[in-house]
Amino acid sequence: MLTIISYFVLLIAAPISALVLFIALNKIQLI
Structure with a gap:
């Protein structure tokens, strides 16, 4: 359960951080 939540957080945070950096x-x- 916890790994699935952390995976979704990573999946959402990665493109946002990439967009901010860009x-x-x-x-x-x-x-």
Whole structure:
């Protein structure tokens, strides 16, 4: 049960963190 929850958290957190990192890199390049 706990492993399934942690897996879903990882599955949701990974794309969000990647998107935030991508936006941050784009903002750094714009400056």
